[in-house]
Amino acid sequence: MAITILPPVAEDLGPYQADSDESIGMDSDSDSDVEMTGSTRPHKRPRLHSKNIGTGIITPGEVVTDDPQWMRGHGTYTNPLSTSIIATVAGTVHKTNKLLSVHPIRARYTPEIGDxxxxxxxxxxxxxxxxxxxxxxxxxxxxxxxxxxxxxxxxxxxxxxxxxxxxxxxxxxxxxxxxxxxxxxxxxxxxxxxxxxxxxxxxxxxxxxxxxxxxxxxxxxxxxxxxxxxxxxxxxxxxxxxxxxxxxxxxxxxxxxxxxxxxxxxxxxxxxxxxxxxxxxxxxxxxxxxxxxxxxxxxxxxxxxxxxxxxxxxxxxxxxxxxxxxxxxxxxxxxxxxxxxxxxxxxxxxxxxxxxxGDDEDDEDEWRQxxxxxxxxxxxxxxxxxxxxxx
Incomplete structure (x- = not known):
């Protein structure tokens, strides 16, 4: 059976494409002596946005985000075949820098020293x-x-x-x-x-x-x-x-x-x-x-x-x-x-x-009080x- 090799496809970064093109252009002018044939400089890492992150109450099995820039925290797991972060508990999403965690609605008490x-x-x-x-x-x-x-x-x-x-x-x-x-x-x-x-x-x-x-x-x-x-x-x-x-x-x-x-x-x-x-x-x-x-x-x-x-x-x-x-x-x-x-x-x-x-009730109705x-x-x-x- 023949094997077909597909050509590489450039990743569409959407709003970040313009910034990446400008950075590539500036770098190519400064490094004009370097010949860039057959390869491109890596794109600038896009900033983290929360528009693709689930909001509200997340249910178990629901995909929190597909962005590979995020790291998974408590209440989540990652599918080995993809970069999706999936919730394991029902709760709300909390972000700490690049860390995503799901705080459960129903949970047991976690002891801490001094409590x-x-x-x-x-x-x-x-x-x-x-x-x-x-x-x-x-x-x-x-x-x-x-x-x-x-x-x-x-x-x-x-x-x-x-x-x-x-x-x-x-x-x-x-x-x-x-x-x-x-x-x-x-x-x-x-x-x-x-x-x-x-x-x-x-x-x-x-x-x-x-x-x-x-x-x-x-x-x-x-x-x-x-x-x-x-x-x-x-x-x-x-x-x-x-x-x-x-x-x-x-x-x-x-x-x-x-x-x-x-x-x-x-x-x-x-x-x-x-x-x-x-x-x-x-x-x-x-x-x-x-x-x-x-x-x-x-x-x-x-x-x-x-x-x-x-x-x-x-x-x-x-x-x-x-x-x-x-x-x-x-x-x-x-x-x-x-x-x-x-x-x-x-x-x-x-x-x-x-x-x-007491002001609305009659004093005679003591059983009501x-x-x-x-x-x-x-x-x-x-x-x-x-x-x-x-x-």
Missing amino acids: LVVGRIVEVQSRRWKVDVAAPLLAQLPLSAINLPGGILRRRTSADELQIRTFFSEGDLVVAEVQSVHQDGSASLHTRSLKYGKLRNGVFLAVTGTGGSGTPNSSVKGGVGSGSSGAGAALGATTGTGGVVRSRRQVWTVSTANGGGDVNVILGVNGYIWISKHADGAAVASSTTENVSIIRMEEMVSSSIYSSQNDDIPPQTRREIARLAQCIQVLVQSGVPVDEHSVTSAYEASLQVDLEV EGREYLEGTKAQRVLELAMQDK
């Missing part, structure tokens, strides 16, 4: 706990990375291993800090500071958690704190495009209205949130942790930090805890990033909406409008 996370104990082993922190792999909490009752600083022995369930057991909620990240992506946690430890006297809320970007998740996740009494109640959130903002203050106290007192809010970067009653003893210990010597630490750390019994919480405080949880749900469902400012603004807006609703803390429908839209006015 404050809220997790649930799912497995107890001989020297460590396995913690669910909404990451692809379970995190590890070693026995050597917690505070012993009484503030004892010593090596963990076999006696401590036998009593490992007295500290944390399956189903307990903990707040911890990411100490290290292994090669496989799993995280190692620690609770050595008095600001961390077992969570109780509050409500667990699961929202998106990719450190500021959205992660929609239609499943409802809810849970309760350890113990049989108190304000523990299962609350779930259907997440939207918002998320917990990274590099912001994650723990603060809200002075609630309607006699609710102070309420603590813990925003885990992984998207797990804890809203609880403010405990004076824990607040004093956490505020003075940095200035406490090792000798005085044993006076502040007691076995109560591993207690599974909730305190008595008045109905007013429970009501305000539920209001804060619903304010966070309104923000997440509307795609607003969750941080201290947005949560506080939404809470203040909900109080203002209550005053507006019992559910005023329920923020859905038009009330949620009004809360969001008032909260966004402060930004």
